[in-house]
Amino acid sequence: MGDNGDMNNAPAESAAHWSAPTAPAAVRASVRVPGSKSLTNRALVLAALADSPSTLTGTLRSRDTELMIGALRSLGAHISGDGDTVTVAPGPLHGAEIDCGLAGTVMRFVPPVAALASGESVFDGDPAARTRPQSTMLDALRALGVGVDGNALPFRLTGTGRLAGGEIELDSSASSQFVSGLLLAAARFDQGLRIRHVGKGAVPSQPHIDMTLEVLRSVGVDARSPAEGVWEVAPGPIAGHDWVIEPDLSNATPFMAAAAVTGGEVRIPLWPLSTTQAGDAFRDICVQMGADVRWEDVDESAGVATCVVTGPPALGGTTSGLRGTTLDLSAVGELTPTIAALAAVSTGETSLRGIAHLRGHETDRLAALAAEIRGLGGQVDELEDGLRIFPRPLQAGTWHAYADHRMATAGAILGLIVPGVMVDDIASTSKTMPDFTGLWDAMLTGGEK
Template sequence: MGDNGRVSHWSAPVAAAPVDADVVVPGSKSLTNRALPLAALADGPSRLTGTLRSRDTDLMIGALRSVGARVEGPAGDLHPDDTDLTITPGPLRGGDVECGLAGTVMRFVPPIAALASGPSTFDGDLAARIRPQSTVLDALRALGAEIDGERLPFTVSGTGSLRGGRVEMDASASSQFVSGLLLSAARFDEGVDLVHVGASPVPSGPHIEMTLAMLRESGVTVEQPTPSSWRVAPGPIAAVDRVLEPDLSNATPFLAAAAVTGGTVRVPHWPATTTQPGDAIRDILRAMGASVTLEIADGADHGTLVVVGPSRLSAVHLDLSAVGELTPTVAALCALADGPSRLTGIAHLRGHETDRLAALAAELGAVGCGVTELDDGLEITPAPLRGAPWRAYADHRMATAGAIVGLVVPGVEVDDIGCTSKTLPGFTTMWADMLTGRG
């Protein structure tokens, strides 16, 4: 099966020479899956340009359609390759919501379903049924929602409105719990006054900043009185036409390819300023010895990011608590560095699509790298690497980490490259084009 299938064995290609390619990256999943719910709750139709179309974003589209929103392409009917979309809110109703493995769907849509008239049933892939969910469901119960279940599958019985008000939650496991409530909170009768009460800070802070910025763009009054509390006032959500940035996290495997092969990769349309956590890859690659330049014309809001790999990657000690999604890419780079690296602040990755810390330790270990799991991260000690099967665990970022290692280690066999369709359909074609300079 190809990239659009759920399972596909893939022999990771070895780079015969330093890569030299331009890579155009589709729209941001994080921005897309925030813009869609905001548009579905808005006071009129919205247009989204450059929308990512992937499994996760299509699941979000399907979820919002099932609870009453209309989503159309330029010609009216929605086609799989339409990236310019019009979202027209409708009366919210109950429906069947398929979450797949999309954390944003299982955490962002239940608050919308609580505003609907009628019951909404949520379910997803088998692996999704073990992902943390009670945090957001218990918070919704405290705000007045009726919910049957603690994790997938569960049912939200909407009554057409939600009281809202003050609520405490422990969001130590995922920033999505916070974003999920904030995105819908303006539609609650009393808005929301949300307080994080966990012993650990909320991880992936930049994702919450992204949510806050998009709410403000939509005319919502939102405050952050303390680093661990947020307040959203009740009121309308304005319809906003948005042009979505390329997905910077999805760009990172291609930039890593330049770093590990000593080559050059150019990514156009890189934003000059952004709320995307993936932008942190620039400083990480510099710390590992790569040349990183954002070529941008005076007055422009985006340019071309150029990464040139070093002759040898430097080891690093990094706190990735704010950018945990980059861990698989960075771990693959560390396995090819000139000494031991330490990645910390990422205990929450044990609750992602898979236990990413255990998965990285297992797969990097299988190709010969020394890896020790820490309480909150990984210690990675490079060693001569060998080809071996590489399990993706149905996790798109594990699959692309295997592709990075495979550039310089013959015989890396990724068992499920099709899972990259979760956020980046066509990954193998883009990878092959990069290696031949056709990107």
């Protein structure tokens, strides 16, 4: 979808439709979700720019992280390890051809790294990625003295092996990734970097910038936000680090939603007691919609616990026991597809606001969610900055994923209590969760995978 919200990534019919399983009873299971994509890709970038080798344990291995590994290898980093433990040894950076796929973190985090390389780098990706906003990052690099040809994928940039840095202004209201991408490389700039947001709208997904600042500080970088909309990174070395990657809490939300809509209980072990991940906010959202969320098996020394979600009794048919609500999701927009699925089977009207920036994600998620819920018989008003969803009986039909992993999992959630839902591209979940269907099936049989 383009920034104007037009459906330029319209769904295509496919022979590989997945029949979303309907839960035979209230779901009861324990689910171990793989590592955080956001933390994995930030750690990989910092490890490639460090002054000594790093090890990442609990690394997510998915399409997005494999694309990041491939990009950093192409630029000169030495990365080894086939499982969830990965070793990264920095090397001299040189120009390369970079495949971004549909990964926003690759297309926004890697260009500042390539700007520190010697030579020309060429970036391209999936056709749908060519419509995603990118000019903010490329204009920022131009302002820092980097030669850039193009304003979106595909584009070229030429690095000279160093970057002066300094102060820049940018409108980052389309994505927090523009800020994070620049901050991650900024310690290697001669003068560091000071960014000031000058857009009319607020920067979305602020927790992701907080995460970036935290991971920078964990490797010895002086990184701070001295005022709202201002971020600073001082020049200096980036230390090699042994990272332990947290479970991906946003990827945990479809499984938590399964408990919420079926009146069941799902346990997510190793949930961090303190985290900057946006997915942590889903615990409070579940409670606001009528579910119960609690900690069990708390391990203070390890900083983790088991998150237990218990849903209210389902009311029968295609109606859960959840209640409608009003939410500002500006800080946690990535949770919107999961919450929209809950809203479509709740007992009252739900209003989701502050998420206009979702029009520039893997697809225009607002238009896509409205179209697909309506396609199952639901009622949705598409707002300028969100959605208004009304409870209606839903029916069987095809749920189009638009090559978007979070759209695909939203369809799976609805399929739990709406018989006959077909998801046209469940394989899109490999972007961040390569064995989603295996985890989903294990959850429905009460096992653990």
